[in-house]
Amino acid sequence: MDLEALYDVPAWEWPEGTKEKLLALVQNRAAPREDRDMAAELLSDVSVMDDGVAEALLNIAADPDEDPSLRGPAAVALGSALEYADVEGFDDPEEAPITETTFQKIQQKFYELYHDPRTPTEVRRSVLEGSVRAPQEWHRDAVASAYASKDSDWKLTAVFAMRWIEGFDREILEALQSRDPDILYQAVCAAGAWGISEAAPVLENILGADEIDEDLLFAAIEAVATVMPERAPDVLEPFRHMDDPDIVDAVEEALAMAKGILSLEDDGNGAGR
Structure with a gap:
């Protein structure tokens, strides 16, 4: 099984039996850790x-005998299912990726792992990153x-988490001034998630730079839609061609989102920031 190739194929187009093979791989203690790590990430879909x-995945994340460098990715991999269930609920069991019982079990175990001083630091960080969704x-x-924290890794985890936990506008704006490229990227994503208008100058500086990291570029384009929807057409025009x-696709999606936000505001339904 070519694990690298699976990243380029939508999960619903995987060959029959792929999920079962990945599940067997991630639970195989004799398999290379890197392969188990990749399997966990692929199974997060x-x-x-x-x-x-x-x-x-939860058993791996909670197992003190597993390598912490695998326990962390296993915890993070559960984040997408938690977010889906949190947003969509459980009214349609056929659509929910996990049952409400499993959802509650994961959240309870994550709470316990995070607050257990015996849990390795990198696992605690990953548990927080997975559970905040x-x-x-x-x-x-x-x-x-x-x-x-004075630990840059913990600060990075915090800014990542601020995408989902409201009330941290001041910290997000502060993180937008960070020289750490990873923290800056997460801060841009968080500013976009909450539509923080004060982040506009930073986004414009990023988009106006001669050289832009690709991931940061896409994050900034997406954030423009919510941070300054009325100015999105002008700010993003240089990237449309x-x-x-x-x-180009990212720009068009951002412009469509900005238009939708402005339409809601015109109807008197926009929350505004």
Whole structure:
């Protein structure tokens, strides 16, 4: 099984039996850790997630005998299913990737792992990153504590988490000034998630730079739609005619989103920031 090739194929187009092979691989302690790590990431796709996959990933994340460098990715892999269930609910069991029972079990175990001093630091960080995608009451204090840490890894986790946990506008704006490219990227994503209008100058500076990291470019394009929807056509115009079709597609999606936001505001339904 060519794991690298699977990243380029939508999960619903995988050959028959691929999910089962990935599930067997991620649970095989004799397999190379890198392969198990990749299997966990591939299994995070909600189109192949189910209670069985979720249970296997949770067991790995919670197992003190597993390598922490695998426990972390297993915890993060559960984030997409948690977010889907949190947003869509469980009214249509056929559509939900996991049952409500499994959802509650994951969140309870993540709470326990995060607050257990015996849990390795890198696993605690990953547990927080996975669990915030379905916000819980304990997350606010956890994110605030992580951001206050002098450890850059914890600060990075905190800014990542701020995409889902509201009330951190000041910290996000502060993180937008970071010289750490990873923190800056997460701050741009968070600013876009909450439509923080004060982030507009930073986005314009990023988009006006002579050289832009590709991931940061796409994050900034997407963020423009919510941060400054009324100015999106002008700000993004230089990117509409580039040779890269992915960039052009990202711009068109952002412009469509901006138009939708402005339409809601005109109807008196926009929240505004």
